[in-house]
Amino acid sequence: MANVTDEAFRSIIVKYGKPDVVWTEFVSADGLMSAGREKLLVDLRYSKKERPIVAQLFTGHPEAMKGAAALVRGLGFDGLDINMGCPDRAVEKQGGGAGMIRNPAGALEVIRAAQEGVGHAIPVTVKTRIGYNKVDMKWLERLLELRLPALTVHLRTRKEMSDVPAHWELMPEIVALRDRVQADIPIEQRTLIIGNGDVLTVAEANIKVRESGCDGVMIGRGIFGTPWLFDSKMKGEVPPDERLKIMLEHALLFEKKFAGIKNFAVMKKHFKAYVSGWEGAKELRMQLMETENAAHVKKIVKEYLKSYSQK
Numbered sequence: 001m002a003n004v005t006d007e008a009f010r011s012i013i014v015k016y017g018k019p020d021v022v023w024t025e026f027v028s029a030d031g032l033m034s035a036g037r038e039k040l041l042v043d044l045r046y047s048k049k050e051r052p053i054v055a056q057l058f059t060g061h062p063e064a065m066k067g068a069a070a071l072v073r074g075l076g077f078d079g080l081d082i083n084m085g086c087p088d089r090a091v092e093k094q095g096g097g098a099g100m101i102r103n104p105a106g107a108l109e110v111i112r113a114a115q116e117g118v119g120h121a122i123p124v125t126v127k128t129r130i131g132y133n134k135v136d137m138k139w140l141e142r143l144l145e146l147r148l149p150a151l152t153v154h155l156r157t158r159k160e161m162s163d164v165p166a167h168w169e170l171m172p173e174i175v176a177l178r179d180r181v182q183a184d185i186p187i188e189q190r191t192l193i194i195g196n197g198d199v200l201t202v203a204e205a206n207i208k209v210r211e212s213g214c215d216g217v218m219i220g221r222g223i224f225g226t227p228w229l230f231d232s233k234m235k236g237e238v239p240p241d242e243r244l245k246i247m248l249e250h251a252l253l254f255e256k257k258f259a260g261i262k263n264f265a266v267m268k269k270h271f272k273a274y275v276s277g278w279e280g281a282k283e284l285r286m287q288l289m290e291t292e293n294a295a296h297v298k299k300i301v302k303e304y305l306k307s308y309s310q311k
Contacts, residue, residue, distance in 0.1 A: 001025055001220055003266050007045045008254040013223060014049050016246065017231030020216075022046075022053045026083045029059035029068035030094060042261055044075055054079035056127070058086060060095015060106060062113035069117025069124070080118055082111060084128040085154050087161055098158040101132040104142050111146060127152040127196070127218075130170060133159045140174060144181040150192040151178075152218050166197025171212035194218050202230060225273025240278050241308055247274040248294075248301045255294040264293055 005013075005025045014022070024044060031040045046053050055077040059065050065082070072080050084107060086097030093099075100107040114124045125148055131139060134157060143151055153174060155166040175193055182190045192215040199205050205217035219229065227246065228234040251267050258266075271288040275281050284304055291297050 001224075004224060004269070006043065006254075006258070006262070006266075007047070008250060008257050009227065009270070010050055010053075011047060011253060012246065012250045013227040013230070014047075016228040017234065019219075019230045020052075021079075022050045023081060023218075024053065024055050026056040026058050026086065027068075028094065028096075029057045029064040030061060032057070032068040032071055033064045042258070044072070044077075045257075046077075052078040054081045054125070056081040056083050057114075058083040058091055058094070058096035059110065060099060060103070062106075062109045065110045066113040066117040069114040070119075073118045073121050077122060079123045079125060079149075080114055081125045081127055081152070082114055084126055085158075087129075087158050098129055098132060101129065101136065101139055101158060104139060108142070108146070111148075123149040125150040125152070127154070129154045129156060129158055130167060130174075131157040133157060135167070135170065137173070137177060141177060141181055144178050144191055147182060147185070148191050150194055150215075152194040152196055155195060155197040168195065168197070168208060168212060171195050171208075171214050175213040192216060196220060202232075225270065225276070237277075240281070241305055243274050244301050244305060247271065248298055250274075251294045251297045264291075267297075 002025050005023065010022055013019070024046065027040055027043045031037065044055055055072045055075070057065065057068050057072070057080065059068070069080055083097055084100040088097060091097035091099070095103070095106065100110065111124065111126065118124060126143055128139070128143065128151070130136065130153060140151075140153065155168055155170060156162065156164060178191055178193055194216045195208055195212060195214040196218040199208060199217050199219050200222035205219060208214065208217050223229050227250070228238060247270065250270060254267055255264065268289055271285060275285040275288060284300070287300050288297060291300065
């Protein structure tokens with residue numbers, strides 16, 4: 001989730017509800033191997049509290065992946081995930097993301113290059129979709145033949161983007177495909193199948209695992225504006241005053257970590273997610289969209305909470 005799950009947001013997530021595994025926002029392997037590497041390394045910052053943490057990279061070029069994988073290993077990540085599902089046109093033009101689905105031979109080369117780059121020191125996994133223009137079980141079969149430690153499947157095609165409900169009805173078929181392709185090895189050694197798409201809560205994730213037979217669920221957009229999602233104690237609707245306090249903490253941390261490096265405007269997409277669902281939220285959100293720094297956010301939130309407490 002580019003410009004969403006940066007170190008600041010992940011730190012807030014870990015503080016208010018640690019998930020089992022954390023992924024970085026995805027980073028261009030090509031960029032990491034270019035003269036502009038330093039600008040991208042900021043996206044691979046992380047703290048020990050986030051472990052286990054997996055770096056996610058994309059590229060269509062094996063040599064770039066090999067070098068970037070070695071870099072990821074050196075940075076001490078717990079795993080490397082290759083994004084072969086992003087539908088962004090700019091990513092596809094580089095041969096990465098969902099573009100890999102239409103180039104399975106190239107995809108295999110990229111995966112092997114990543115494995116060579118990490119030297120088997122950390123696991124290499126893949127995140128992809130169920131197909132490009134249509135469901136393509138042959139694509140998933142090729143990936144499963146590699147016996148990766150884990151395969152995350154976004155249950156939509158590239159063509160569908162996020163415009164239709166995720167096809168969770170296909171997950172049992174994908175799990176059965178895994179078991180057929182890897183029938184010669186013990187169940188505990190087979191590729192973990194992680195489902196992704198339209199899951200917004202931990203309760204929903206547990207239901208999907210139970211009903212579909214997959215091994216786990218990746219929650220993406222569901223964490224947006226709800227960093228407490230994985231805290232079993234914070235069930236139900238978090239009241240506006242608590243949401244705003246966490247949002248302010250997030251804004252202050254973002255500025256502390258990225259001042260002079262990332263534009264504060266990145267926080268505005270978070271403001272939209274945090275400030276929603278109650279009377280007066282729209283007006284507050286409009287004020288926050290005009291802010292240029294954390295101090296301004298703090299002033300607006302402080303004034304709002306003062307009036308909110310008097311209601």
